[in-house]
Amino acid sequence: MTTTSGLAIVTGASSGIGAELARQLSARGQPVLAIGRRGHRLEELSARARSAGHAAVHPLELDVTAEGAALHVRDRARALGGAAWLVNNAGTTHLGPFLDGDPAALTRLVRLNCESVVALCAAVVPDLVARGGGRVLNVASLAAFQPTPGHAVYGATKAFVLSLSESLAVELDGTGVTVTALCPGPVTTEIFDAGAPGVPRKKPSFEMSAEDCAAYGIAAADRGAAVVVPTLVSKATAQLSRVLPRAALRRLSGRIGLSIIGYESTPRRARG
Numbered sequence: 001m002t003t004t005s006g007l008a009i010v011t012g013a014s015s016g017i018g019a020e021l022a023r024q025l026s027a028r029g030q031p032v033l034a035i036g037r038r039g040h041r042l043e044e045l046s047a048r049a050r051s052a053g054h055a056a057v058h059p060l061e062l063d064v065t066a067e068g069a070a071l072h073v074r075d076r077a078r079a080l081g082g083a084a085w086l087v088n089n090a091g092t093t094h095l096g097p098f099l100d101g102d103p104a105a106l107t108r109l110v111r112l113n114c115e116s117v118v119a120l121c122a123a124v125v126p127d128l129v130a131r132g133g134g135r136v137l138n139v140a141s142l143a144a145f146q147p148t149p150g151h152a153v154y155g156a157t158k159a160f161v162l163s164l165s166e167s168l169a170v171e172l173d174g175t176g177v178t179v180t181a182l183c184p185g186p187v188t189t190e191i192f193d194a195g196a197p198g199v200p201r202k203k204p205s206f207e208m209s210a211e212d213c214a215a216y217g218i219a220a221a222d223r224g225a226a227v228v229v230p231t232l233v234s235k236a237t238a239q240l241s242r243v244l245p246r247a248a249l250r251r252l253s254g255r256i257g258l259s260i261i262g263y264e265s266t267p268r269r270a271r272g
């Protein structure tokens with residue numbers, strides 16, 4: 001069963017990495033079911049694909065955390081001929097000390113970054129298996145490899161996505177369905193406007209474009225890689241997380257994470 005063709009479900013296709021994933025998949029001939037809450041952005045993506053002569057982009061304006069959303073996506077994909085790819089990309093962040101966060105917003109973050117991924121995998125992967133092959137591409141993060149003081153809940157959600165993806169990859173071995181966890185470091189997108197409005201952020205020198213990140217993820221999913229980390233600096237960082245003693249890793253990660261979001265020292269409440 002070919003896996004470089006067939007419908008691709010892409011969540012979070014209205015901006016950033018997801019919009020690029022949708023654009024690049026459609027440009028190479030895969031129809032896309034493009035999901036997000038901002039329907040006008042999806043319509044624009046669809047119109048651009050049409051005028052470029054690319055495969056169809058079908059907009060689906062949907063909050064993936066809504067009750068029944070995953071089954072709705074599965075049914076829409078079935079109506080379009082069945083999915084060959086599931087790209088769980090929709091996500092957001094929360095920058096700032098945990099105790100300064102709005103508890104409801106932090107809970108919503110977990111619902112989006114973790115629960116919706118579980119629900120969509122549970123709804124769609126059985127169809128990929130029944131089809132005899134397919135690709136699951138879960139967008140995790142470099143933040144998955146270590147604790148992330150300064151964006152504690154975000155890092156925890158991405159560790160969840162990485163762990164889930166690796167376990168699924170093993171469980172699906174032999175079915176023709178592969179699962180890839182894409183773990184980028186910083187990428188230039190709207191995520192920081194959404195997850196940290198007004199928080200000044202120092203842009204790291206190794207930040208990559210959404211276009212390069214999406215291309216890297218698609219190539220990795222094509223070859224069925226389980227875990228991929230784009231850019232040399234990010235690869236080295238992920239490797240460091242494996243070899244450093246956990247206590248040293250926590251301290252280092254805290255210093256870097258807090259300084260990136262403009263906190264020069266450990267926040268007041270965390271000093272203890």
Ligand SMILES: NC(=O)c1ccc[n+]([C@@H]2O[C@H](COP(=O)([O-])OP(=O)(O)OC[C@H]3O[C@@H](n4cnc5c(N)ncnc54)[C@H](OP(=O)(O)O)[C@@H]3O)[C@@H](O)[C@H]2O)c1
Pocket residue numbers: 011012013014015016017018035036037038039062063064065089090091092093112139140141142183184185186187188189190191192194
């Ligand atoms: N940018 C980075 O530095 C970076 C690094 C590592 C990993 N990532 C991961 O990359 C993924 C994409 O993020 P991005 O950087 O491209 O950010 P982005 O530009 O803010 O895109 C986030 C996407 O998620 C969608 N989304 C948010 N809440 C949603 C909901 N409830 N239902 C449906 N769609 C929803 C947004 O669409 P609507 O607002 O229209 O719903 C948007 O299309 C995320 O999982 C993120 O954690 C990003």
